[in-house]
Amino acid sequence: MPDLLQQISDHFATAVQFHLESASLFDYLSLGGYAMLHTFQATEEQLTARNLKRYAITHMGKVTPDAPPEDINLISPLIKGRARHEIKAQERTQILQRAFKSYADWETQSLELYSDIAKQLSDNGDQASYIFVNKLVESVNEELHIVKDMMADLENISFDMVEISARQDTIAEKFLHKLKTLYADMPDYHHWNSL
Ligand SMILES: [Fe+2]
Numbered sequence: 001m002p003d004l005l006q007q008i009s010d011h012f013a014t015a016v017q018f019h020l021e022s023a024s025l026f027d028y029l030s031l032g033g034y035a036m037l038h039t040f041q042a043t044e045e046q047l048t049a050r051n052l053k054r055y056a057i058t059h060m061g062k063v064t065p066d067a068p069p070e071d072i073n074l075i076s077p078l079i080k081g082r083a084r085h086e087i088k089a090q091e092r093t094q095i096l097q098r099a100f101k102s103y104a105d106w107e108t109q110s111l112e113l114y115s116d117i118a119k120q121l122s123d124n125g126d127q128a129s130y131i132f133v134n135k136l137v138e139s140v141n142e143e144l145h146i147v148k149d150m151m152a153d154l155e156n157i158s159f160d161m162v163e164i165s166a167r168q169d170t171i172a173e174k175f176l177h178k179l180k181t182l183y184a185d186m187p188d189y190h191h192w193n194s195l
Pocket residue numbers: 015019041045107143
């Protein structure tokens with residue numbers, strides 16, 4: 001079912017774009033921890049998209065061509081071309097709230113798409129592809145839970161920017177470590193080559 005996998009492949013291109021744009025938005029807000037979180041997610045999802053393409057080739061002999069990402073239009077409507085020193089404190093908080101809301105919305109949309117495709121693969125009797133896509137469903141589900149927990153935590157502290165700023169170094173360290181681990185845990189080439 002390469003067309004179903006193509007839909008996921010296309011969505012991943014936009015997913016990576018979403019995380020890259022979010023990373024820039026959080027750098028703009030001087031919230032380096034969240035920028036590192038999105039840098040990690042962009043890299044992790046780019047590697048997952050590569051795995052998906054390898055799966056389609058090795059199991060079906062089909063290439064899922066790379067599609068350009070959709071315009072996710074996250075930053076422009078929020079900052080309207082302004083330099084960050086032109087953003088007042090209250091608006092900075094609002095942009096942070098919008099960025100997290102967009103993140104939760106994006107992952108919810110991804111979860112629905114992947115779940116729907118997993119179901120179709122199962123209905124079609126393509127068990128191997130179902131197992132592959134179901135891992136993506138679990139991964140997005142976990143990511144969405146983490147985002148919602150972070151949002152609930154931010155609500156609890158009433159989006160206190162002093163507190164949020166103070167936490168950024170710890171968050172950045174955590175996701176930088178995850179980023180380094182991501183590459184360190186990649187399988188050796190001989191294993192990779194025999195997927
Ligand atoms: Fe994601």
